[in-house]
Amino acid sequence: MKSKQVAVVGSGYVGLVTGACLAEIGHRVVCVDSDRAKVRMLKKGHIPIYEPGLPEIVLSNRKTRRLHFTNSLEEALVSAEYIFIAVNTPPLPNGEADLSYVETVARQVGRHLRRYTVVVDKSTVPVNTGDKVRQTLLLYGKKNVPFDVVSNPEFLREGTAVSDFMKPDRIVVGVESQKAETMMRELYAPVKADMIVTDIKSAELIKHASNSFLATKISFANALAQMCDRVGADVTQVTQGMGADPRIGPSFLKAGLGYGGSCFPKDVSAFIHMAEEAGVDFKILRAVREVNDQARLWALERLKKALWNLRDKTVAVWGLAFKPDTDDLRNAPALDIIHRVQAEGCRVNAYDPVAMDKARGLIKNVRFCRTPYDAARGADAVLLCTEWKEFRDVDLAKVKNLLRTPVFLDGRNLFDPVQVAAHGFQYHSVGRPTSS
Ligand SMILES: NC(=O)c1ccc[n+]([C@@H]2O[C@H](COP(=O)([O-])OP(=O)(O)OC[C@H]3O[C@@H](n4cnc5c(N)ncnc54)[C@H](O)[C@@H]3O)[C@@H](O)[C@H]2O)c1
Numbered sequence: 001m002k003s004k005q006v007a008v009v010g011s012g013y014v015g016l017v018t019g020a021c022l023a024e025i026g027h028r029v030v031c032v033d034s035d036r037a038k039v040r041m042l043k044k045g046h047i048p049i050y051e052p053g054l055p056e057i058v059l060s061n062r063k064t065r066r067l068h069f070t071n072s073l074e075e076a077l078v079s080a081e082y083i084f085i086a087v088n089t090p091p092l093p094n095g096e097a098d099l100s101y102v103e104t105v106a107r108q109v110g111r112h113l114r115r116y117t118v119v120v121d122k123s124t125v126p127v128n129t130g131d132k133v134r135q136t137l138l139l140y141g142k143k144n145v146p147f148d149v150v151s152n153p154e155f156l157r158e159g160t161a162v163s164d165f166m167k168p169d170r171i172v173v174g175v176e177s178q179k180a181e182t183m184m185r186e187l188y189a190p191v192k193a194d195m196i197v198t199d200i201k202s203a204e205l206i207k208h209a210s211n212s213f214l215a216t217k218i219s220f221a222n223a224l225a226q227m228c229d230r231v232g233a234d235v236t237q238v239t240q241g242m243g244a245d246p247r248i249g250p251s252f253l254k255a256g257l258g259y260g261g262s263c264f265p266k267d268v269s270a271f272i273h274m275a276e277e278a279g280v281d282f283k284i285l286r287a288v289r290e291v292n293d294q295a296r297l298w299a300l301e302r303l304k305k306a307l308w309n310l311r312d313k314t315v316a317v318w319g320l321a322f323k324p325d326t327d328d329l330r331n332a333p334a335l336d337i338i339h340r341v342q343a344e345g346c347r348v349n350a351y352d353p354v355a356m357d358k359a360r361g362l363i364k365n366v367r368f369c370r371t372p373y374d375a376a377r378g379a380d381a382v383l384l385c386t387e388w389k390e391f392r393d394v395d396l397a398k399v400k401n402l403l404r405t406p407v408f409l410d411g412r413n414l415f416d417p418v419q420v421a422a423h424g425f426q427y428h429s430v431g432r433p434t435s436s
Helices: 013-024 036-043 054-063 073-077 100-112 129-140 161-166 178-188 200-231 235-243 264-277 283-307 333-343 356-360 372-376 396-402 417-422
Strands: 005-009 028-032 067-070 082-085 117-121 147-151 170-174 194-198 314-318 347-351 366-368 381-384 407-410 426-429 432-435
Touching: 005 013, 005 073, 013 028, 013 054, 013 067, 013 082, 013 161, 028 073, 036 067, 054 067, 054 161, 073 100, 082 100, 100 117, 100 129, 117 129, 117 178, 129 147, 129 200, 147 178, 147 200, 170 178, 170 200, 178 194, 194 200, 200 235, 200 264, 200 283, 264 283, 283 333, 283 381, 283 407, 283 426, 314 333, 314 372, 333 347, 347 356, 347 372, 356 366, 372 381, 372 396, 417 426, 417 432
Parallel strands: 005 028, 005 082, 028 067, 082 117, 117 147, 170 194, 314 347, 314 381, 347 366, 381 407, 407 426
Antiparallel strands: 147 170, 426 432
16 A cells, blocks of 8 residues: 555544544654644643543554644645544534634645645535535635545544544545545555445535434433333333344443533534525434433432432532543533532532543532542432443442442443342432332
């Protein structure tokens, strides 16, 4: 394989993983970020995010000089054959995706293009963004410099991002020319996965449709959990029975506190907005969002049911990150729940295996604890918000002795109800009968 020269703009979860993995498969990569502190850190060999396996490949590829970091887009573009746009696309208050970061990069790229380049959008963007990127490149670029715009949406999951990049289920590439398709095939040649080649608009929609469908499965499980609560059934048994049907599948059918993170909430809202603009009322997705908002309320309702009044009580919150194996707190249900219980006059002891430092800047008046046991000490209840493996291995007898009252709320159905109840807890989980 011929090694390619790649610039990746944006060194966050997606850009850094993309850049490091492209270097790992043999390309020469320059990662660009406008955040000076982040680039300083990366140049010193420090990784600004928690992502298993990432530090190793960043460090080894820096050593072999296949991976570089800079603040200067111009510098990165000098020899780039491919430019990946991997900047953030956060939600605006109306749910629409804020494309100003993508537009800024497209403008800067346009100004600095000197020879044929493939401009690849990796950020999650609404349909038609490829067209807008092309128009921007033409508007700000020098005349007669050829380029191709490609949509290459990213499906990696935080926590398993490196292996998701190296062994993806599929690589989706939206192109408008044979040359761009060939270039993308050459770039990804060492990655053994099916490449699905589409037009640009379809590739853009594949990303939003995939995330929205997964969010729909989660909300379906959560609506089912409400039903199970009412009739005394067990949602884990129901979803196991459903998921055994290969047409349905077991993944993303877990009831709990709902989805969070930087992608699903924003991508569902962006899809609803995008559909409205196209004159389509995507009713299913509005219901998906509503069920997800309700799922978080389960924690507050159950705490009140168990403890009656929350004023002057203390709850030990286990897990702050929006899911295990990441320190990402964007849209994490735990933070929302903490704000709600604090508003009821409840004190919070919090523990997370990796997200504590980031959490300090986001939640106030919380006692940050060094272990789950430390958090449980003197608390009136444990509330598990993130299913870290570490929690599965806790000594339940010890936890019970540390608590003031033995109330355990399992917002992720991590434990076996019989086992927890056998330790003398009043155990509440989502869509399963309460046991004590
Ligand atoms: N995080 C995920 O799991 C995930 C998965 C798939 C797709 N995505 C999508 O990928 C995109 C990036 O997400 P992320 O989680 O990596 O975001 P992030 O916020 O972690 O990183 C974005 C980075 O871009 C940088 N940036 C912004 N404007 C810039 C500019 N003009 N020049 C250089 N750098 C700039 C920021 O400083 C930041 O470091 C989003 O569209 C997101 O929806 C994210």
